[in-house]
Amino acid sequence: MDRLICHIIVSHFPIRRVDCAACKFISDKYEEVVFMYKKLIEKLGIKRNILYVAAGMHHLPLRHKCVDYYLDFDSANEYAILYNSFSIDQVEEYLADSAEYIGVFFHMKQDGPSVAELHEQYPQAWKYCFDERQFKRELSVRWDEIEYEGDYGMVTDSGYGESFSYHVGAEEVWLGTYACKR
Numbered sequence: 608m609d610r611l612i613c614h615i616i617v618s619h620f621p622i623r624r625v626d627c628a629a630c631k632f633i634s635d636k637y638e639e640v641v642f643m644y645k646k647l648i649e650k651l652g653i654k655r656n657i658l659y660v661a662a663g664m665h666h667l668p669l670r671h672k673c674v675d676y677y678l679d680f681d682s683a684n685e686y687a688i689l690y691n692s693f694s695i696d697q698v699e700e701y702l703a704d705s706a707e708y709i710g711v712f713f714h715m716k717q718d719g720p721s722v723a724e725l726h727e728q729y730p731q732a733w734k735y736c737f738d739e740r741q742f743k744r745e746l747s748v749r750w751d752e753i754e755y756e757g758d759y760g761m762v763t764d765s766g767y768g769e770s771f772s773y774h775v776g777a778e779e780v781w782l783g784t785y786a787c788k789r
Contacts, residue, residue, distance in 0.1 A: 754788060
């Protein structure tokens with residue numbers, strides 16, 4: 608699923624229209640995800656100045672209001688599990704006044720068994736971790752225009768491994784995609 612999502616973001620992200628001389632900064636908690644972005648961008652065959660950083664935090668070595676495009680690959684969900692807010696709260700200071708956002712948000716039934724299992728595994732997890740309505744409210748407060756929102760698809764098997772260890776049985780996990788402007 609990770610490769611599919613990275614493909615969705617990279618293929619819809621307007622990297623070709625971004626100023627060639629401008630620096631790009633791609634960060635994720637996991638080195639493997641950063642590497643995936645790097646390989647997908649390299650497949651486009653275009654030259655860009657990109658700094659790739661694997662960091663498990665959102666306190667980045669950037670000046671305020673310098674980010675023109677914010678790509679969110681599941682950081683909203685993951686951040687909410689650990690910090691009781693969406694990741695946009697932590698990167699807001701870096702976003703330019705004309706910033707654009709493209710990202711994905713996983714959502715599932717709030718009263719379903721997977722959310723209950725999430726709170727068993729992570730008792731401190733925010734109650735809105737996978738709440739699409741709350742996420743949309745956050746988007747509408749922070750962004751002037753939501754250009755696109757929609758569900759890309761749904762899975763009932765999230766795969767094996769640490770990601771989604773709280774996903775129970777055949778419960779539906781939806782992947783919502785979003786594009787916003789200020």
